[in-house]
Amino acid sequence: MEDKVLVEVRDLVKYFPVYSRGILLRKRVGTVHAVDYISFSIREGETLGLVGESGCGKTTTAKVMLNLEPPTSGNVYFDGQDIYKILRSGSRTKVRRLRRSMQLIFQNPYGSLDPRMTVYDIISEPFAIHRHVRRREWSTRVYELLKTVGLEEYHAERYPHEFSGGQRQRICIARALAVQPRFIIADEPVSSLDVSIRAQILNLFGELQQKLGLTYLYISHDLSSVRQISRRVAVMYLGKIVEYANTDELFDEPLNPYTRALISAVPIPDPETKTSRIILPGEVPSPINPPKGCRFHPRCPAAMEACHRTEPTLRDVGGGHYVACHLYVGKV
Secondary structure, three states, X not given: OOOOEEEEEEEEEEEEEEEOOOOOOOOEEEEEEEEEEEEEEEEOOOEEEEEOOOOOOHHHHHHHHOOOOOOOEEEEEEOOEEHHHHHHHOOHHHHHHHHHHEEEEOOOOOOOOOOOOOHXXXXXXXXXXXXXXXXHHHHHHHHXXXXXXXXXXXXXXXXXHHOOHHHHHHHHHHHHHOOOOOEEEEEOOOOOOOHHHHHHHHHHHHHHHHHHOOEEEEXXXXXXXXXXXXXXXXXXXXXXXXXXXXXXXXXXXXXXXHHHHHHHOOOOOOOOOOOOOOOOOOOOOOOOOOOOOOXXXXXXXXXXXXXXXXXXXXXXXXXXXXXXXXXXXXXX
């Protein structure tokens, strides 16, 4: 089961046009390269972590994968089916079936919940849209979902503002589970929570995966939580995937200089353990005008002449460890 690829992303691109200010006339002056030809796959029943600095394109990747933002080019396949083809020209039944199979948990739990709706209305709304649960079974199903995510039945009659941040995130998870999905994208689901609640939500994700056989794309800039929950990790920088490997291998032996710097910034709870943090010079370049060649070369401590001229391709250097870096050209 774990060897079967459930989700495959091929050469996904998303550009946003930039226009000059104007009331009547606007001129296109540039393009934001938010996601730039990225490819990866997720096996059924596993969790892939997607990490990188804020603004590197992680959330845009999630939205484009689900066609919440239309792609500029590229393809996404779910269980062997081209999802863009189905969403654009498939029957209503096929579209609903696909939408049920792929769900998104948003970063801000409070912003993604309608404050005018009770928890019961929020969780039962998918039943009305997809019609996969009989009306007389709605109450039973809502209470089951609340218990599944660690809440109580009486919480169904309350409104989102009456809950803590962790409880609101549990409601968001219950809403996603209401349509019985196979694949869930969790977009920084614990970034707004304190450490103790964060651990509870991460444990909940693990329990649900074991119980329901879910597949996750877990997006975060918190590498500690990524290491806890993910089997494999992809590292993004300025719209590109620069490294992609099994979790333990990537954290123990990072190859790309950017990945090394990212991991060196992870705090270690033992005050007696000495760490050597890599401080990168400068700022992240603008995605409107990304550097030529390797996009990381203006900040890279190991940059060489080839990095300024040629963009490195993502290549397998052995054991399924992929890296885009001129330091490893020709090494297999």
